[in-house]
Amino acid sequence: MMGMNAIAPAAERQEVNDQLFAPILARVASVEKLTELEKVFTIELPLGMSLGHRPGQFVEVSALGIGEAPISVSSSPSRSNGSFELCVRKAGNVTGALHKLQPGHKIGIRGPFGRGFPIERFRGKDLLFAPGGLGLAPLRSLINQVLDERALFGRVIILYGARTPSELLFKDELKKWAMREDMELHLTVDRGDENWAGHIGVITTLFRDISIYSRNTVAVTVGPPVMYRFVLMELLGKGISEGNIWLSLERRMKCGIGKCGHCQINDIYACQSGPVFSYNEIKGLEEAL
Numbered sequence: 588m589m590g591m592n593a594i595a596p597a598a599e600r601q602e603v604n605d606q607l608f609a610p611i612l613a614r615v616a617s618v619e620k621l622t623e624l625e626k627v628f629t630i631e632l633p634l635g636m637s638l639g640h641r642p643g644q645f646v647e648v649s650a651l652g653i654g655e656a657p658i659s660v661s662s663s664p665s666r667s668n669g670s671f672e673l674c675v676r677k678a679g680n681v682t683g684a685l686h687k688l689q690p691g692h693k694i695g696i697r698g699p700f701g702r703g704f705p706i707e708r709f710r711g712k713d714l715l716f717a718p719g720g721l722g723l724a725p726l727r728s729l730i731n732q733v734l735d736e737r738a739l740f741g742r743v744i745i746l747y748g749a750r751t752p753s754e755l756l757f758k759d760e761l762k763k764w765a766m767r768e769d770m771e772l773h774l775t776v777d778r779g780d781e782n783w784a785g786h787i788g789v790i791t792t793l794f795r796d797i798s799i800y801s802r803n804t805v806a807v808t809v810g811p812p813v814m815y816r817f818v819l820m821e822l823l824g825k826g827i828s829e830g831n832i833w834l835s836l837e838r839r840m841k842c843g844i845g846k847c848g849h850c851q852i853n854d855i856y857a858c859q860s861g862p863v864f865s866y867n868e869i870k871g872l873e874e875a876l
């Protein structure tokens with residue numbers, strides 16, 4: 588499994604088993620409110636440690652005294668310097684407790700866990716990213732790594748959809764991406780408001796306006812389960828091969844390391860074999876999509 592021993596001092600690695608089960612105490616360096624429901628936390632690891640993650644991997648985050656939740660790493664490995672970012676939607680007990688944290692507070696971190704995106708296989712390809720809603724949180728890690736190694740990739744196209752303009756995440760970053768000439772950003776919302784002059788419609792409506800060279804395109808989509816079926820139809824309809832379509836499956840997870848069975852889909856554990864899969868790896872799995 589990738590990244591299991593990645594939280595380790597640069598000079599001297601700790602026992603891997605300690606890190607699988609025992610959280611490392613990390614410090615909340617900053618908290619930024621993105622929307623009514625989402626906040627971004629910058630997390631600092633103890634001196635000399637780095638997360639060593641791959642885009643698409645997640646960490647188990649403990650709100651001390653409350654419990655743990657799996658959260659994707661949202662920052663790019665190419666930009667981490669002893670710290671990393673998590674974008675957390677307030678959904679229940681653990682995420683609600685995380686939303687109360689202030690700079691200086693401590694949380695527990697285990698991981699990174701799971702299989703991330705195989706970015707080496709994407710080099711030389713045109714990349715079509717299709718995040719929906721909170722799906723931009725994990726995809727932002729991959730997108731920023733691609734932008735930091737821009738010359739290694741072909742076209743970069745992002746189709747991002749949210750329910751309303753106020754629910755679009757990372758708006759400052761979206762503005763910067765929109766200004767770049769070496770990438771194409773298309774936004775849509777299901778419902779506009781008085782200030783929204785952009786596209787309105789579900790994310791699949793954005794596919795009509797783009798043309799791609801399907802044989803050289805890798806597509807990556809992360810979003811709510813209901814979105815996948817329709818986005819997959821569009822991607823396959825554009826002629827992208829099943830092996831070149833990548834997505835992330837968020838199952839209920841507890842241990843994150845293949846022990847508890849919470850994330851099981853048939854005979855695979857999504858926490859270990861995933862959460863990132865190519866479409867041809869999971870299309871035969873009942874209940875995967």
Ligand SMILES: Cc1cc2nc3c(=O)[nH]c(=O)nc-3n(C[C@H](O)[C@H](O)[C@H](O)COP(=O)(O)OP(=O)(O)OC[C@H]3O[C@@H](n4cnc5c(N)ncnc54)[C@H](O)[C@@H]3O)c2cc1C
Pocket residue numbers: 645654655656657658659660674675676677678679680681682683721724725836837838839840862
């Ligand atoms: C691999 C992975 C990566 C994730 N990345 C992120 C992320 O980057 N940012 C983020 O905000 N959330 C992410 N999640 C979802 C997050 O783990 C859940 O929202 C969280 O565990 C809820 O815990 P809670 O104690 O706050 O809520 P609970 O009190 O346990 O539940 C509150 C509500 O959340 C729902 N819920 C619980 N677990 C999940 C889940 N796994 N997926 C969807 N809904 C759930 C419950 O049905 C309930 O309606 C990820 C989940 C997985 C498996």
Ligand code: FES
Pocket residue numbers: 839840841842843844845846847848849850851856857858859
């Ligand atoms: S989360 Fe425990 S086996 Fe996957």
